Amino acid sequence: xxxxxxxxxxxxxxxxxxxxxxxxxxxxxxxxxxxxxxxxxxxxxxxxxxxxxxxxxxxxxxxxxxxxxxxxxxxxxxxxxxxxxxxxxxxxxxxxxxxxxxxxxxxxxxxxxxxxxxxxxxxxxxxxxxxxxxxxxxxxxxxxxxxxxxxxxxxxxxxxxxxxxxxxxxxxxxxxxxxxxxxxxxxxxxxxxxxxxxxxxxxxxxxxxxxxxx
Amino acid sequence: xxxxxxxxxxxxxxxxxxxxxxxxxxxxxxxxxxxxxxxxxxxxxxxxxxxxxxxxxxxxxxxxxxxxxxxxxxxxxxxxxxxxxxxxxxxxxxxxxxxxxxxxxxxxxxxxxxxxxxxxxxxxxxxxxxxxxxxxxxxxxxxxxxxxxxxxxxxxxxxxxxxxxxxxxxxxxxxxxxxxxxxxxxxxxxxxxxxxxxxxxxxxxxxxxxxxxxxxxxxxxxxxxxxxxxxxxxxxxxxxxxxxxxxxxxxxxxxxxxxxxxxxxxxxxxxxxxxxxxxxxxxxxxxxxxxxxxxxxxxxxxxxxxxxxxxxxxxxxxxxxxxxxxxxxxxxxxxxxxxxxxxxxxxxxxxxxxxxxxxxxxxxxxxxxxxxxxxxxxxxxxxxxxxxxxxxxxxxxxxxxxxxxxxxxxxxxxxxxxxxxxxxxxxxxxxxxxxxxxxxxxxxxxxxxxxxxxxxxxxxxxxxxxxxxxxxxxxxxxxxxxxxxxxxxxxxxxxxxxxxxxxxxxxxxxxxxxxxxxxxxxxxxxxxxxxxxxxxxxxxxxxxxxxxxxxxxxxxxxxxxxxxxxxxxxxxxxxxxxxxxxxxxxxxxxxxxxxxxxxxxxxxxxxxxxxxxxxxxxxxxxxxxxxxxxxxxxxxxxxxxxxxxxxxxxxxxxxxxxxxxxxxxxxxxxxxxxxxxxxxxxxxxxxxxxxxxxxxxxxxxxxxxxxxxxxxxxxxx
Numbered sequence: 001x002x003x004x005x006x007x008x009x010x011x012x013x014x015x016x017x018x019x020x021x022x023x024x025x026x027x028x029x030x031x032x033x034x035x036x037x038x039x040x041x042x043x044x045x046x047x048x049x050x051x052x053x054x055x056x057x058x059x060x061x062x063x064x065x066x067x068x069x070x071x072x073x074x075x076x077x078x079x080x081x082x083x084x085x086x087x088x089x090x091x092x093x094x095x096x097x098x099x100x101x102x103x104x105x106x107x108x109x110x111x112x113x114x115x116x117x118x119x120x121x122x123x124x125x126x127x128x129x130x131x132x133x134x135x136x137x138x139x140x141x142x143x144x145x146x147x148x149x150x151x152x153x154x155x156x157x158x159x160x161x162x163x164x165x166x167x168x169x170x171x172x173x174x175x176x177x178x179x180x181x182x183x184x185x186x187x188x189x190x191x192x193x194x195x196x197x198x199x200x201x202x203x204x205x206x207x208x209x210x211x212x213x214x
Numbered sequence: 215x216x217x218x219x220x221x222x223x224x225x226x227x228x229x230x231x232x233x234x235x236x237x238x239x240x241x242x243x244x245x246x247x248x249x250x251x252x253x254x255x256x257x258x259x260x261x262x263x264x265x266x267x268x269x270x271x272x273x274x275x276x277x278x279x280x281x282x283x284x285x286x287x288x289x290x291x292x293x294x295x296x297x298x299x300x301x302x303x304x305x306x307x308x309x310x311x312x313x314x315x316x317x318x319x320x321x322x323x324x325x326x327x328x329x330x331x332x333x334x335x336x337x338x339x340x341x342x343x344x345x346x347x348x349x350x351x352x353x354x355x356x357x358x359x360x361x362x363x364x365x366x367x368x369x370x371x372x373x374x375x376x377x378x379x380x381x382x383x384x385x386x387x388x389x390x391x392x393x394x395x396x397x398x399x400x401x402x403x404x405x406x407x408x409x410x411x412x413x414x415x416x417x418x419x420x421x422x423x424x425x426x427x428x429x430x431x432x433x434x435x436x437x438x439x440x441x442x443x444x445x446x447x448x449x450x451x452x453x454x455x456x457x458x459x460x461x462x463x464x465x466x467x468x469x470x471x472x473x474x475x476x477x478x479x480x481x482x483x484x485x486x487x488x489x490x491x492x493x494x495x496x497x498x499x500x501x502x503x504x505x506x507x508x509x510x511x512x513x514x515x516x517x518x519x520x521x522x523x524x525x526x527x528x529x530x531x532x533x534x535x536x537x538x539x540x541x542x543x544x545x546x547x548x549x550x551x552x553x554x555x556x557x558x559x560x561x562x563x564x565x566x567x568x569x570x571x572x573x574x575x576x577x578x579x580x581x582x583x584x585x586x587x588x589x590x591x592x593x594x595x596x597x598x599x600x601x602x603x604x605x606x607x608x609x610x611x612x613x614x615x616x617x618x619x620x621x622x623x624x625x626x627x628x629x630x631x632x633x634x635x636x637x638x639x640x641x642x643x644x645x646x647x648x649x650x651x652x653x654x655x656x657x658x659x660x661x662x663x664x665x666x667x668x669x670x671x672x673x674x675x676x677x678x679x680x681x682x683x684x685x686x687x688x689x690x691x692x693x694x695x696x697x698x699x700x701x702x703x704x705x706x707x708x709x710x711x712x713x714x715x716x717x718x719x720x721x722x723x724x725x726x727x728x729x730x731x732x733x734x735x736x737x738x739x740x741x742x743x744x745x746x747x748x749x750x751x752x753x754x755x756x757x758x759x760x761x762x763x764x765x766x767x768x769x770x771x772x773x774x775x776x777x778x779x780x781x782x783x784x785x786x787x788x789x790x791x792x793x794x795x796x797x798x799x800x801x802x803x804x805x806x807x808x809x810x811x812x813x814x815x816x817x818x819x820x821x822x823x824x825x826x827x828x829x830x831x832x833x834x835x836x837x838x839x840x841x842x843x844x845x846x847x848x849x850x851x852x853x854x855x856x857x858x859x860x861x862x863x864x865x866x867x868x869x870x871x872x873x874x875x876x877x878x879x880x881x882x883x884x885x886x887x888x889x890x891x892x893x894x895x896x897x898x899x900x901x902x903x904x905x906x907x908x909x910x911x912x913x914x915x916x917x918x919x920x921x922x923x924x925x926x927x928x929x930x931x
Contacts, residue, residue, distance in 0.1 A: 074317060083316070088253035089246025091440070093386045094855035095473050101386060129246030138241055146240035149823045152660030154243030155386040155440030161244055180864035187855065189386050189441050190660050191830030193863040195823065 051119060058122045062087065063131030077121045078102045078113035081128060089129035089158040093187075100186030101159040103166075104128050110166035110185075129158040132165060140210065141165050144203035150195030156188040164200050168207055174200065218777035219719075220712050222814055223673065225880065230673045232875065234819035237665045238679065239438075239658065248438040251405040252470050254392045260289055262459050262469035263319035264452065265309040265326045266479075267301040270335035270540035270848025274299050274308065274328060281325035282311055287318035290463040291326075294455055300333070302513045303542050304849045305478040307451055312459040312467045335540040335848035339510040340377060340487060340913070345537050349508070352536035353518060358529030363502035369493040372566040376488055377913040378557045378896060380510065381839040382850075383481030383547060384858060387440020390470030391453045393460040399431045400457055404449065405470075407442040408696035409434055410655035412449055413689050419454040425461060437687040442659050444546030445481045447696055474853040482841065483547030484511035486519050486554030487913070490562040492527075498572050500563065500581050503527040507558065508535040511544025519555035524592075524628045524785075525563075525584035540848055541841070546698060548828070549631055549889035553835070553896055557914065560627040560897035565910060568612040574626055574901070575600045575609075585628070588785045592628055595787040595809035595874060599626065602807040602870050603789045613908025622793045622804070625901025629893035633812065633886030634782035635704020635773050636695030642671065642713035644721055644767040648756040650675060652713070653685040656694040656706050661888055662820025663702055669816050670707045674714035676738030677755060692770065700886025704780035705773050707816055707884045712779075713771020720767055725758045780883040786810045788829070788894040790902040791867075796925060799918030801903055803833055803867035810891050811874035813882035818873060825871040825891040832895020834861040837915050 052073035059068045060080065069084050078095075081087040081104070090113050093101040097115035104113045105127040132139040138146070141164045151157040160183070167182045168174070174182065179200045188196075222231065242248045279291045290312040295301070301308075309326050313319040336348050364371060385405075392403040400420075406412055413432035420427050439446065456469040471480055488507035494500045509516040515536030522530060547553075567577040579596050582589040600606070603624060614621035640654035652671050658664045668682040675681075685691060695705050718738055726733040729752070731745040744752030753761075773779070791805040808825050815821045838859035842851045852858040896914050903921070904910045911924045 072317065079316065082253070083255065086255050088249065088255070091250075091386070092252065093388075093473065096854065096856070098855040099386070099860075133245040138245060142241065142244040145244040146236050149237060149240070149819050151237075151240060151243050152823060152827055153386070153441045154239075154248055154438060154660060155250065157243050158246035161246070184862045184864050187386075187860045187862060189384055189443075189831070189860060191827030191834075191861075192823070193830055193861075193866050194826040194869050196863060 056119065058119055060118065060121055060126060061124070062126045063128060071118045073117060073119050075118045076114050077104070077116045077118045080118035081113060087128050087130050091155055091159060093155070098187070099156070100163055101156050103159040103162045103186065105162060105166050108169065110163050129162050132161065139165065140206040141168070141199070141203040144199035144206065147202065148195040148199040150192050150199040152190035152192055156186060160186045160188070160196060164203065168200070168204055172204060172208055174204055176201070220715050220777040220779060222711070222779065222883065228673065230669050230679060232815050232818055235665060235669055235679060235817045237662050237820055238668050238684065239664050250387050250438045250440050251390060251392060251403045251436065252387050252440065254403045254468065256392065256394060256466045258465045260312040260314060260463055260465050260467045261316040261319050262310055262312040262456055262467050263316070263323045264307050265323045265328065266475065267304055267306045267308055269301060269330055269332055270304045270337060271333040272301050272330035273333060274301065275331050276329040277309065278327040279309060282322040285318065285322050285325060287314040288322045289313060289465065290459050291322070292455065292459060292462065294451065303479065303540050305475055305542060307455070310455045310459055312463050337539050337541055337843040337848050338845055339485060339508065339537040339539055340379070342508050342535065348538050349535050350515060352515065352534045354531065354533035356531045360502050360504055360529040360531045363529035364491070364493050364504065369495055369501060370566070370570055371491060371493045372562065372569045373491045374562055374565050374910060375912050376490060376558050376561045378486050378554050379914065380485040380541065380841045381483045381835050382477045382841050382858065383443045383445040383483070383545065384477060384860065385441035385443065385445060385481065388471040388473065388476040389446060389450060389452070389480040390468070391449065391456050392466060392468040393457040394466035395460055398427065400427055401433045401435065402453070402457065403435050404453065405439050405446060406434065406436050407439065407446045407657060407659060407698060409436050409657045409687055409689050410693040411696050416449045416454060416457060419449065420457060423454065423458070425458060434689040435687060436657055439657060439659055442697070443548050444550065444698060447546070447698060473855065477853040477858060478850045479542040482512060482542050482544045484516045484544040484554070485509040486558060488521070488558045490558060492562050492566045494566055494570060496570070498570055498577050498580050500525065500527055500584065501529055503530040505558070506533045506535070508537055509554065510537045510539040510541065512541045513538050514543060516544065517551070519551040519558065521555055521559060523555035523559035524630050525581055526586060527584060541843060548892045552629060552631065552889065552893045556627055556629050556893045557896045557900065561900050561910065564625065564901040564904065571611065573609060575605055578626065578628060585785070588630070588783065591785040591811055592787065595785055595811065598809040598872055598874070599787045599789045599807050602809070602872060603791055603805060605789070608791065612905055614906050619796045620793050621796055621906040623902045623904070623906025624789060624791050625898050625903070625905050626787060626789045627894035627897035627901065629786045629890055631700060631784055631890040631893070632782045633700035633704065633784060633889065635708050635780045635884060636701035638694040638705035638709035638773045639692035640694065640706065640709045640713050640771045641692055642710070642717040642769050642771055644717055644759055644762070646759055646762040646764060646766065648759040649683065650677065650681060651683040651685055652710055653691050654694045654706065654709065655689050655691040656686045656702065657697055658686060659697050661697070661702065661824060662817055663697070663706060665820055666703055666816045667706050667710050670710040671714045674711060675718055676740060676742065678741070700888040700890070703816065703886050704884045708773035708775065708779040709771040711771065712773070712775050713769050716771065717767055717769040720769065721758060724761050725753060728761060729753065778883060781813060781885055784811050784885055784890050786890045786894065788898045790895070790898040792899060792902040792906060794903055794906045794921060796907070799921035801837055801916050801921065803865065803899070805868040805870065806833070806895065806898070807870040807872070808891055809872045809874060811879050812887040812890065813885035814880045815873055815875055816884060821873055821887055822871045824887045826869055828891035829869050829895055830861060830866050831892055833866055833899065835914060836896045836899040837861070840915055
């Protein structure tokens with residue numbers, strides 16, 4: 001039986017996001033929970049769907065293009081992006097949903113790609129850092145990061161840029177306090193936050209200007 | 215003094231040097247296109263994982279890898295440390311596995327069975343009394359007559375215990391390498407601070423272990439490195455192992471450390487604790503110092519931090535005890551031993567100033583002569599930093615007496631570092647089409663090395679920064695030093711300057727006949743070669759280079775070399791403004807200011823970034839960081855990023871950086887900046903907290919529990 005894609009998204013939102021929990025033999029468990037959630041619905045699932053442990057075919061829509069691949073259910077979206085599709089902008093750092101270096105945008109929301117299974121991402125619109133600069137033209141957030149030197153070693157930077165983009169989509173006119181709250185989910189070791197703070201505020205202005213003109 | 219041809223241009227002639235210039239690899243990094251070692255994907259790439267000791271101290275009695283070997287997808291299993299080996303820290307490498315995917319490699323590691331004879335371990339060194347046999351005397355110094363100075367009835371004496379625990383580097387890109395053999399040649403992609411130095415280290419280790427490969431068959435590549443901070447100079451045992459796995463498997467292999475192991479075995483700034491007694495005359499003149507310090511850097515213990523720090527106190531006695539622990543080996547961490555020395559010294563002296571009822575800015579200014587030749591630099595920096603934090607208005611004597619439960623305070627610290635340029639060779643190449651490249655086996659840790667090289671070449675050749683292509687990150691390029699100890703900017707800027715000056719001189723000689731002007735009367739300005747004082751006689755840069763016809767011009771620039779372009783030795787002052795909630799114990803940073811000298815600044819923007827970054831890293835170790843070891847198991851308890859806290863964007867307050875430049879500073883030439891600004895934040899913040907509370911929180915990190923415990927002993931609350 002096929003899983004219902006939209007429902008897997010609900011599952012993620014409900015907070016069943018600890019990767020180790022999902023990664024092991026947990027797919028059956030999590031779909032089981034899904035079935036439980038649906039028990040009160042008018043047309044309940046008749047039996048839980050079980051995937052794996054072998055590789056299963058999936059199609060991921062990334063930066064507007066479909067990518068078909070076969071992954072074991074335990075493979076995270078981050079590993080699928082990096083190791084299978086060579087989309088290495090999202091970085092693997094904490095590998096458990098703390099540092100934000102792997103941030104991608106899923107249906108308009110920033111998510112930690114290390115905390116999401118690749119199979120869960122099927123049927124969703126995924127935008128990675130690679131999708132934000134087209135034909136070598138930098139996204140305004142990237143330009144602002146360059147202007148304010150909001151990067152040193154650069155390893156946290158793509159995650160930060162993606163998080164900033166998603167943040168500004170929701171908060172086009174942020175205060176410094178908004179920035180400090182809204183980007184608290186990304187960590188940097190070199191200490192680039194002072195530049196990031198300025199960069200986000202500049203990017204907000206640029207993007208607003210762009211909207212007004214366009 | 216006679217002008218030397220390589221000397222830095224006079225201030226009035228500098229178009230680029232000292233300006234705020236965007237880092238040249240900024241767009242590559244911010245767009246996610248920069249490829250780090252972790253990002254290398256090669257055809258047929260295998261992934262390696264390591265079985266590591268779960269015990270802090272144990273002897274290996276049996277190893278069974280048969281189940282792992284049988285697992286489909288596993289290509290190679292290698293024992294790193296065999297039966298009989300004594301393990302000295304949890305996480306040490308025992309067996310390596312290479313498999314077709316990371317998950318299968320992990321599965322295989324789980325199937326490895328190792329038996330141990332557990333041995334007693336020791337992982338806690340804060341209480342010296344408990345160290346027993348793990349403590350070894352490790353030297354000390356005596357100067358003047360401390361006994362006499364302390365027994366003078368007219369001096370004020372302050373005594374205290376201070377400390378700074380072991381922290382881990384927590385590089386966001388974990389340590390690791392990719393190894394690929396092509397016949398007898400080995401290429402490694404390595405996350406390293408030492409591109410030119412790695413092949414020699416790898417070759418030596420491989421030959422010692424029976425793999426006969428000459429150094430010149432080894433190439434190391436590192437275009438981008440996701441943090442090092444002093445922890446990535448060596449290939450490490452796992453870097454040698456990955457080359458052996460790749461050889462055995464006949465395929466390229468990637469081995470990056472998992473986060474928990476990055477925290478446990480690949481990073482450790484040694485701890486530093488001390489019992490300190492200091493004395494000053496009633497007018498504030500510091501006269502005597504007595505310290506007994508100790509600390510650990512893992513099994514090898516520690517050496518004494520430079521105590522007393524910055525100030526050479528005339529009567530002093532120091533003693534250091536090195537403590538060996540069963541913890542991951544210590545590594546250099548930005549400014550090795552200096553943050554420890556600053557915390558111990560500046561907190562002890564701040565307590566003394568408080569006892570004297572003296573304003574710390576006045577106290578340190580008064581004693582600045584003890585800093586020797588940089589006394590005046592410190593006085594200027596104290597004045598500047600005090601001005602930027604509005605010290606006159608905001609400082610109060612120890613203990614915020616205002617009403618309410620939130621207490622506010624200011625604290626300061628001084629630091630010093632060397633930072634002389636390392637050995638560096640570079641090729642400066644001018645092509646007949648006018649394109650220019652500078653090529654050297656250096657690396658850019660995020661400090662702005664690429665940008666500095668481009669700025670120096672562009673300034674020298676009269677070109678825009680974008681006209682210079684910088685090639686670094688390959689050991690086959692001309693050898694350049696490791697990036698450690700703030701030595702890179704001095705090294706690469708000097709080699710690039712010398713190479714660029716010589717290359718230009720050769721180009722001018724080629725061009726001179728066609729302009730009918732002697733070569734020594736030509737200059738490179740604004741993309742042109744033109745006659746001095748006669749702008750009518752000129753060629754565009756492109757036209758000039760076309761005179762090379764088919765001959766590419768290449769010159770090697772070196773450091774050290776003729777004309778001193780840099781020097782060594784900086785000061786630096788930082789002041790923190792904090793508030794402390796006496797009910798919750800939480801410390802909040804309002805503002806931090808840094809007044810920092812580093813000689814001639816090449817790129818002001820990336821120089822300031824070094825300071826901002828260092829202050830943030832300093833806030834992090836002052837308030838959050840500690841490698842917490844479990845007494846019972848000997849393991850690190852917070853080997854992840856949710857319990858090993860790094861400051862977030864909301865934790866840093868307002869930061870102000872003032873670079874000391876201009877006359878008196880620029881003449882010193884280039885001096886490194888990576889280390890100095892990271893030294894003082896711990897002490898400055900600790901002193902600010904003491905100023906707020908009226909009581910000292912003796913050790914970093916200043917966590918709420920420690921604040922409340924200190925208040926319990928007596929403070930402003």
